Amino acid sequence: MLRRAVLQTFRQGLAQSFFKRYAVSLTETTVTHQPIETSDEAGEKSVPTQKTGDESGNTVVVAPPEFRFIYPEFLPDPAMERRNRLREKLERMDMLQRRSVIEIPEFYTGSIMAVTVADANSPNKFARFVGICIQRGGSGLRAWFILRNVVDKQGVEILYEMYCPLIQKIEVLRLERRLDESLLYLRDALPEYSTFPMDMEPERRLNNSVVPINPLKVKLRPRPWLERWERQNLQGVEDLNLPQRFYDRAEKVAKPWEKYDLMLHYRKTIPAEEQEKIFAEVHSQLQQQELKRKLRRRRGSDNEY
Amino acid sequence: MVFHKRRWLVRRLFFNHEQIRTMSRVKRRTTHPPYWHVLKNNQRTDEKISSDNLRFVQEVIQDKYKNKSPIKGSDLDIEKTEWDPKTKRSGVIARNIGVQHMWEKDGKKVICTVLHVLDNHVIRYVPPEEYAKSVIGAKMFKNRKPLGCLVVGAEASNPERFTRQYCSLFDEVGLLPKKRLARFIVTPNAALPPCTPLTAGHFVIGQAVDVYGKTIDYGFQGVVKRWGFKGGPASHGTTKFHRRGGTIGTGRDKARVWPGQKMPGHMGSERRFNRGLKIVRINMKYNIIYVKGTVPGPTNSIVQIFDTALPRRKFTEAPPHPTYFPPEDGTLPQEDIWDSSLHVFGSPSISV
Numbered sequence A: 001m002l003r004r005a006v007l008q009t010f011r012q013g014l015a016q017s018f019f020k021r022y023a024v025s026l027t028e029t030t031v032t033h034q035p036i037e038t039s040d041e042a043g044e045k046s047v048p049t050q051k052t053g054d055e056s057g058n059t060v061v062v063a064p065p066e067f068r069f070i071y072p073e074f075l076p077d078p079a080m081e082r083r084n085r086l087r088e089k090l091e092r093m094d095m096l097q098r099r100s101v102i103e104i105p106e107f108y109t110g111s112i113m114a115v116t117v118a119d120a121n122s123p124n125k126f127a128r129f130v131g132i133c134i135q136r137g138g139s140g141l142r143a144w145f146i147l148r149n150v151v152d153k154q155g156v157e158i159l160y161e162m163y164c165p166l167i168q169k170i171e172v173l174r175l176e177r178r179l180d181e182s183l184l185y186l187r188d189a190l191p192e193y194s195t196f197p198m199d200m201e202p203e204r205r206l207n208n209s210v211v212p213i214n215p216l217k218v219k220l221r222p223r224p225w226l227e228r229w230e231r232q233n234l235q236g237v238e239d240l241n242l243p244q245r246f247y248d249r250a251e252k253v254a255k256p257w258e259k260y261d262l263m264l265h266y267r268k269t270i271p272a273e274e275q276e277k278i279f280a281e282v283h284s285q286l287q288q289q290e291l292k293r294k295l296r297r298r299r300g301s302d303n304e305y
Numbered sequence B: 001m002v003f004h005k006r007r008w009l010v011r012r013l014f015f016n017h018e019q020i021r022t023m024s025r026v027k028r029r030t031t032h033p034p035y036w037h038v039l040k041n042n043q044r045t046d047e048k049i050s051s052d053n054l055r056f057v058q059e060v061i062q063d064k065y066k067n068k069s070p071i072k073g074s075d076l077d078i079e080k081t082e083w084d085p086k087t088k089r090s091g092v093i094a095r096n097i098g099v100q101h102m103w104e105k106d107g108k109k110v111i112c113t114v115l116h117v118l119d120n121h122v123i124r125y126v127p128p129e130e131y132a133k134s135v136i137g138a139k140m141f142k143n144r145k146p147l148g149c150l151v152v153g154a155e156a157s158n159p160e161r162f163t164r165q166y167c168s169l170f171d172e173v174g175l176l177p178k179k180r181l182a183r184f185i186v187t188p189n190a191a192l193p194p195c196t197p198l199t200a201g202h203f204v205i206g207q208a209v210d211v212y213g214k215t216i217d218y219g220f221q222g223v224v225k226r227w228g229f230k231g232g233p234a235s236h237g238t239t240k241f242h243r244r245g246g247t248i249g250t251g252r253d254k255a256r257v258w259p260g261q262k263m264p265g266h267m268g269s270e271r272r273f274n275r276g277l278k279i280v281r282i283n284m285k286y287n288i289i290y291v292k293g294t295v296p297g298p299t300n301s302i303v304q305i306f307d308t309a310l311p312r313r314k315f316t317e318a319p320p321h322p323t324y325f326p327p328e329d330g331t332l333p334q335e336d337i338w339d340s341s342l343h344v345f346g347s348p349s350i351s352v
Helices: A011-021 A085-101 A186-187 A244-253 A256-260 A263-266 A272-304 B017-023 B053-064 B135-140 B164-168 B223-227
Strands: A050-053 A057-062 A114-120 A126-135 A143-151 A154-161 A169-175 B092-102 B109-115 B120-126 B148-156 B178-186 B209-213 B219-221 B265-267 B272-284 B288-293 B301-309 B336-338
Touching: A011 A263, A057 A272, A057 B178, A085 A272, A085 B092, A114 A143, A114 A154, A126 A154, A154 A169, B092 B148, B092 B288, B109 B272, B109 B301, B120 B178, B178 B301, B223 B265
Parallel strands: none
Antiparallel strands: A050 A057, A114 A126, A114 A169, A126 A143, A143 A154, B092 B109, B092 B301, B109 B288, B120 B148, B148 B178, B209 B272, B209 B301, B219 B265, B272 B288, B272 B336
């Protein structure tokens, strides 16, 4: 089942898998190492575990580096005042317990999803909502995502907590990424960019090893807007066509030194060594759960015939 | 009556000036321990010892404190005392390690504080007659029947960081010196012998507890954050009056500033009890208690947990008295115990 991969360091593997999975026409050359081989079965996105040896010669199991993109809520909140290793470990155990009951699939902002929740006020006690994921956040059991859709010419956004036990099913109808991490500008965009049919069918992808990036550029409605989009360096919107004074003011207000501020970025993220440890802890259980689900799906499809 | 949304900022709308005057002179915080405490932390920082002597010191420490086997219930000679509703049991020292969200069986989200019960051991028991002679005991039991006092320690650490006088407090029991000590007032029938371990099993699922802690230290804060004043307008020509207090007296009644007048000052780092918090989950393996609600103090601070003092939420049937001991026949207790109102994470999704 699991194939041996070439011995790589964590960071090398990270960069390489990043470029492989999120294939986009980049100007810089992609790293050309031996690619991580994925199995050919449809719907399977699991990657073989890499086994690195430490000094004593014992094999240390390391999770594949994609885990930090597929399961970002396993990483704790980086604020140092509120961190505690024991509590984070217990929270991760609870998260795995919940994941053993319901499948929380891989998704990104820009993916179109359908969520079914138990709702006492619905006619058949379940409410299903289809929408595009415009933002996701939180860590641990508080992880959430927002789905947006336009229903009867009314824009509707719903925030779902990923580990809430009222959620019956989360399906990803179209797995893709957009050019931005947060699609809040869809609130000021033309409504057709946020409209998705409620009875949309899940789309099957031919190439499972790469998550496509949709290079769509969205057209915004004329001003006034909810936020000053010209100050946010958005890639996924068309030219805003604003008077020059807006761009001048944006330049004055901008903080171009922030991208050089190493401590700022260090404080906002979990260090790579810790990420490795965290995912090494959880990956065996996650892989077992995936395997069980695949078997159930295959058995289910066999039973149809 | 003005409706204040942020209840935690408002103390009282109409307050009794007499009461405030007597309390405003009471010192609420000190940075030093009481005078009868021994010096705790080792003051000598740069002692030039050779590496051989250092190794010898560590050997001595290991010899002194080794061979501490876990104590079973039968080893200690605890008198078989009966529990009655007026019994006060010992409390427990724990660390507030953060907050976790859980869900009830109807889908409602609850915020639960995670409390990690540290390695508590009883250091000594002070009988009621002796405790009533101490400074605090005399004040507490001035006009009532005295109760005993259990000294409990938590978080064993390296003896090298403490002074000799502090380590000598633990010599009788032969334990590694503890970082944190606390006293719990107990009735004589709940007395425990020294060296008894206290764990998360001391508490019962569904019981109400009081948690004592020192609130978050905000430092010197202005009047808006400290007392919830509204300050002044942000614009419309206001000159230097955005977060100030405004008037501090009438000019007629008493013709001076009353004691207790709300002004900027040090906020936080005060003793507070959060009462009646319900225990919703106990993890016996890691000694963790999940308590519904929040406790005073920041994350990773030490708190003390007691059986509740609220009269309507006290025990109706006997809890583990005087404390919990794991079963003699070696059977492990249930690792994760949940309250019946909570949704267990491994169970199927809720359908209303």
